Amino acid sequence: MENTYQKQFQANNKVYTYYDIAGFLAEHQQQLSAMPYSIRVLLELTLRHSVTKPKMREFLDSFIDWDKKHDExxxxxxxxxILQDFTGVPALVDLAAMRDEVKKRGGDPEKINPDVPVHLVIDHSVQVDMAANDEAFDFNVKQEFKRNHERYTFLKWAQNSFDNLTIIPPDTGIIHQVNLEYLSEVIRHDDKNVAFPDTLVGTDSHTTMINGLGVLGWGVGGIEAEASMLGEESYFPMPKVVGVKLTGKLPETATATDFALTLTNLLRKHNVVGKFVEFYGPGLKDLPLANRATVANMAPEYGATCGFFPIDDQTLAYLKLTDRSAEQIEFIKAYAKANSFFYNSAEDDQRHYSENESLDLSTVQSSLAGPKRPQDLIYLKDMPKHLRQYDELPDYPVNVEDTDFSLRPGDLGIAAITSCTNTSNPEVLIEAGLLAKRAVEKGLKIPKYVKTSFAPGSRVVTEYLKIADLQQYLDALGFNIVGYGCTTCIGNSGKLKENLQSRLDNEAYPIAAIESGNRNFEGRVNPLTKDTFLTSPPLVVAYALAGTVDIDITKDPLGHDKDGNPVYFKELWPDANEVSKVIHDYLKPELFSTNYSNIFQQNKTWNELTAPTSTTYQWDKRSTYIDDPPLFENNGDADLQDMRVLAKLGDSITTDHISPAGFIGKTTPAGKYLLEHGVQTTDFNSYGSRRGNHEVMMRGTLANVRLQNELTPDKRGGFTKSWLTGKDTTIYEAAMDYKKHGIDSVILAGKDYGMGSSRDWAAKGVELLGVKAVIAESFERIHRSNLVMMGVLPLQYLNGDTAESLGLVGDEKFSITRDDKVAHVHAEDDDHSIDFDVKVRFDAPIDSEYYKEHGILPMVIGNKLN
Incomplete structure (x- = not known):
């Protein structure tokens, strides 16, 4: 097998080996030209690894007539x-705990290291505490380190202790932009000069951005990422691939953001959930890499596993722009052409896709999305009608910065240029800068009630805006740099303007937000803003100038100049030649190489942070941020007898409902725990920042204020009925009471249990609460996988059964016996009993082994010790 499909190519006067996917397919009477590029990547990976991992050979058959094998x-x-810090910290805490366990069992703890290169980019912790002035950046960084000292000390230890781990310091860039501009090699080779495509998973759903560079990757749960870190494969059904043919060119008035929002709307309607999307067609030729990355970033919003752009001349041009070496670019080009990964438009009619879609780029219009979902496209002229529902509401008087305002629905509490989606794209940022310049020159100002902020994706952005003399105009309007991180897009928007914040705290009103982000789910950006709209950076500036989204900016003025004359959007919009000239004159490769050559020296506060150097971590039991998780207490198959129902839930329970997220309330179990440990409410921080402490996180599991547990129909939030006391209590308190009495628990759920962003604590949390099984009508793929990896049994009703049709009310005791495919459930209470069968959702070949060992981490430890 080893040499059967090996071939050689030359680059930079060196000879490299590769695994010839065309040869493999030809041997099986298949044409490579008919196979999508994204499936070619999966085939190469499987072919290459099957040499050293014989168990992977069985998966090669799935690539023969691949589009008929979606059940394989x-x-x-x-x-x-690649990890970000919110989700990366618990992954590294788990590795530290594994070292402890190996040492406890008499093994060598240094055997526990990532098996593949891991990069952790600290970008999720900076908050917009201060904005709209020159001191904002320094102040926010200072607050960030104050809040996160314990977490950052732990990460410094991890950096010193683990092999194969690189930490990108805070306040240097956003994970996906750093990945795009610096980390990804596109094509790699090992020490034996075997060349292969870069592939990855990440613990952020927008890891998909790297697909714009021709690199296959997507977001996974923290547990699945840990599996990859530890050298384990993940498994999923052969994906369907939706081919999207792009034709034409974007109009001058349309941006990459408009393109991305248009596609999000189009592909949501097509239903690409769980599928690969691959772009091809004549529209690719002139589509810059930055625009592709903007579209690839939003794959989670259109529902696809990835949005893949094959390697072509635009890829190479971007690598040159970002100052990758000439040798690396030559190597990438030579490999991609040798192994048929370089885009060939002549094959467009031969290439087979599972489903087809198309978009004429010339039809894309300036747009927004909202007010609560990224797929809900709105053209500029149609914006006002989305606020008409509020016409009966009275005005909302407020005084901000000694100025009285009478606000109306749609007036903006937040206007933010933020997130990985757009801040990697020079075109839209330069458009924002040029629009700001014209606005300032005409004397326009943004109303004082609007909180403005700008969080670039990398320091390169700051450099080109500064040398192009555009940042000063953004500053003049209040779009000063607040940090290099995800900020507003993930809810780190900080408080609204003083007085507006306190007024809304006491009396809700539909104040809006606008951001150049990718997600606008209700309450995500800020709990006090009602409606959030996504749009491009220049349109963020334009609507901020108007102070409202209740405006048709195609015809209504944004404000008035120094002489009182109306100023219209079209007067401020820069033409394409002006934007191109700025890009040509100021966006140089040296900006990238200079920035990234000293990325590890840029944050002095980080470099001055001292951390212990030791093989195992010295846990501080006083810490409320980092703690040693009890992940190795229960080994072997659970005895599933006389379990009680912890929660009975309906359809579409998302990981947002299950997983701890957002701010911590002082009356919640997590809040009470922090108060008991001497933490003041002002220092609670967020669940995200405390993901490394299981005591906080398990108390926040199933505690979302919007959760409806049918066992407590009169209460919303993390409540349940205790079957020990007969009284309503919190889910956490009931779970701990059950554990104290040696009682395991079960969750009953409806359709699509575990939808949403994949989150490790949605599985870890329920396991730590003592949940041994979840019985649902259907599961989201990643969450099902995460449950198994934590040793929780996912069971699915058969034959159209539901809790309701079976008469299950939640007060029964459940006992479960199983084999690998089907489990038998016996449920009984004082009045009735019922027996029914359910499907055991062990979908991957390794699932039964994970479950048998009570999860992936105990299994890996066993393998290392043996």
Missing amino acids: DVAYKPERV
Whole structure:
């Protein structure tokens, strides 16, 4: 097998080996030209790894007539893993706990290291505490380190202790932009000069942005990422691939953001959920890499696993722009052409896709999305009608910065240029800068009630805006730099303007927000803003100038100049030649190489942070941020007898409902725990920042204020009925009471249990609460996988059964016996009993082994010790 499909190519006067996917397919009477590029990547990976991992050979058959094999699994073993700090900290805490366990069992703890290169980019912790002035950046960074000292000390220890781990310091860039501009090599080779495509998984759903660079990767749960870090494969059904043919060119008035929002709307209607999307067609030729990345970033919003753009001349041009070496670019080009990964438009009619869609780029219009979902496209002229529902509401008087305002629905509490989606794209940022310049020159100002902020994706952005003399105009309007991180897009928007914040705290009103982000789910950006709209950076500036989104900016003035004359949007919009000239004159490769050559020296506060150097971590039991998780207490198959129902839930329970997220209330179990440990409410921080402490996180599991547990129909939030006391209590308190009495618990749920962003604590949390099984009508793929990896049994009703049709009310005791495919459930209470069968959702070949060992981490430890 080893040499059967090996071939050689030359680059930079060196000879490299590769695994010839065309040869493999030809041997099986298949044409490579008919296969999508994204499936070619999976085939190469499987073919190459099957040499050293014989169990992967069985998956090669799935690539023969691949589009007829969607009921068969493929194995995915990515070459690297990328983490952000919210989700990365618990992954590294788990590795530290594994070292402790290995040491406890008499083994060598240094055997526990990532098996593949892992990069952790600290970008999720900076908050917009201060904005709209020159001191904002320094102040926010200072607050960030004050809040996160314990977490950052732990990460410094991890950096010193683990092999194969690189930490990108805070306040240097956003994970996906750093990945795009610096980390990804596109094509890699090992020490034996075997060349292969870069592939990855990441613990952020927008990891998909890297697909714009021709690199296959997507977001996974923290547990699945840990599996990849530890050298384990993940498994999923052979994906369907939706081919999207792009034709034409974007109009001068349309931006990459408009393109991304248009596609999000189009592909949501097509239903690409769980599928690969691959772009091709004549529209690719002139589509810059930055625009592709903007579209690839939003794959989670249109529902796809990834939005893949194959390697072509635009890819190489971007690599040159970002100052990758000439040798690396030559190597990438030579490999991609040798192994048929370089885009060939002549094959467009031969290439087979599972489903087809198309978009004429010339039809894309300036747009927004909202007010609560990224797929709900709105053209500029149609914006006002989305606020008409509020016409009966009275005005809302407020005084901000000694100025009286009478606000109306749609007036803006927040206007933010933020997030990985757009801040990697020079075109839209330069458009924002030029629009700001014209606005300032005409004497326009943004109303004082609007909180403005700008969080670039990398320091390169700051440099080109500064040398192009555009940042000063953004500053003049209040779009000063507040940090280099995800900020507003993930809810780190900070408080609204003083007085408006306190007024809304006491009396809600439909104040709006606008951001250049990718997600606008209700309450995500800020709990006090009602409606959030996504749009491009220049349109964020334009609507901020108007102070409202209740305006048709195609005809209504944004404000008035120094002489009182109306100023219209079209007067401020820069033409394409002006934007191109700025890009040509100021966006140089040296900006990228200079920035990234000293990325590890840029944050002095980080570099001055001292951390212990030791093989195992010295846990501080006083810490409320980092703690040693009890992940190795229960080994072996659970005895599923006389379990009680912890929660009975309906359809579409998302990981947002299950997983701890957002701010911590002082009356919640987590809040009470922090108060008991001497933490003041002002220092609670968020669940995200405390993901490394299981005591906080398990108390926040199933505690979302919007959760409806049918066992407590009169209460919303993290409540349940205790079957020990017969009284309503919190889910956490009931779970701990059950554990104290040696009682395991079960969750009953409806359709699509675990939808949403994949989050490790949605599985870890329920396991730590003592949940041994979840019985649902259907599961989201990643969450099902995460449950198994934590040793929780996912069971699915058969034959159209539901809790209701079976008469289950939640007060029964449940006992479960199972084999690998079907489990038998016996449920009984004082009045009735019922027996029914359910499907055991062990979908991947390794699932039964994970479950048998009570999860992936105990299994890996066993393998390392043996």
